Amino acid sequence: MGFTFSAKDKSTEKAVRRIARERLDASQALLADPKLPRDALVHELRKNIKKTRALLRLVRPHFKGYERENAALRDAARLISDLRDADVLATTFDDVASRIYMPPDALAALRDRIVRPRAGGTDADKELAGHAESIAAIARRAKDWKISGAGFDALEDGLERSWTAARKAMNAAENDPTGEALHLWRKRVKDHWYHARLLTRIWPEMMSHHIAAADILGETLGDARDLAYLIEALKDEADAADLRARAAEEEARLLADARTLGELFFSERASGLSRRWRGWWDIWRAS
Template sequence: MTYRLKRSDKSTEAALRRIAIEEIDAALTELDDPGIELHEKVHGLRKRAKKLRGLIRLVRPAFPAYARENGAIRDAARRLSGLRDREGMVETFDKLAAGGRLSGFEPVRAHLVATRDRAAAKAHVEEDLAAFRLDMLALRERARSWALYGDGFRPMRRGLQRTFDRARKGRAAAAEAPEVAVIHDWRKRVKYHWYHTRLLRPIERAPLGRRAKKVAELSELLGDHHDLAVLDTHLAATPDLPGGTETRDALRARIAARQADLADAAQTLGARLFASPAKDLGRSWKRWWKSWHRD
């Protein structure tokens, strides 16, 4: 595991630089690997970008270059979003079908596959990958001289607590108004907290390992909800969908039912994970940090 703090890091600033460069190098290796299928490659590269954004968000209040670098990573990943969304719709359809909720919708899947393949065949895909590579190389060069205000746990504590608090408030907002945009925003906050838990896991392996697993489960539930929303939007906006209006309405009804189940499960799990105030979490994790370094 490379996406984590190490006792051998000379400072929090050194850890930030090391982890960022390791993730960038891993992205470049995947990008240049001809053995990785295109859709899998794009998915992997976008995950690397999200991990990088999670990393700098942990130290956001103490990282003067945050706005510039967050924007740069976001824009680099955005180049690949169209292709990933089309592949994601096929995966989402298959996941929905695997749950026994679909029968007789094979022409719709064929339509989704054809839409994905047309996007992959366009010349700009290779151009976008090349541009992503240049973005990562430039980011790597800048990461070598990233600077933080302060050292130890302090540069991380405010970012950790802020992200946790936003995830906590996001759960409450989604419970009050379980709309697609609100649940998607909650999902983003949960994802960042998952990254922070993974980064800090070495300071207290057992409880943070368990927490990382549960937060990952929550992120998966919310991610499935979002993927279904993307598929539903595509179906609603496709006038020539195989099967016509009747097929579209039947499939969208199944999507809505599954989203309701996912939202309920996410609320049950999220209520346990985000029960305590952010300051309580900050105090506990600071104690673990001190003990980790003392040992």
């Protein structure tokens, strides 16, 4: 039925179990496909973990098993974290470097100093096998998850908690826009983006605009975060002034866009948001 609550779900508890198992079963199917390119495989596996963790955050106050299952999902994600197709720092470096002039030899030497290969490498097959074992165990437990509360009551506290966390992360990033602060703000925005997607059907025409705005904000923050990490990596490089200046210029533009959108997007209090969405939920469930 997809990554969304459905009118066919008999309860919120059963919906959470279904959605989680669909994501984890989808990952197991991907892992069983020998024809799937590794970069595409890892990308989809990571997406399924993120979706499942966001789902659990939505019901966190009503799910006693949250800490255990969230930790298990986090650990499963870490098993494949080194198998990404491209290093973000390398990609960001190359992107910014393409818009400045620097002697090729000097640029290559700078890149070698900044973009260092990961120590030791990884055994991809072993990491993927470990990931498969972990998510299979979580999927088996998911069929017995207990969620207290019925209907929107099981979602309201988690929705408000995540919305408030995103607002706090926004304020922290505005005061000190380091790579880590922007990363945290983006994570909290992505949590809410997933929550809105889970609730798409309560009023699709309205929710689609909200989801699109959250997606734009998340992507803008992701690009700004990548530039912030690059700027931090270049801070001790004497010959990187032009590259660092260009990265800072682009980061400032993205941060300005993110601040404007973030202030608009998070202008409403958590209680107001959940009150509106509860009303839409009740009408949807009664129809």
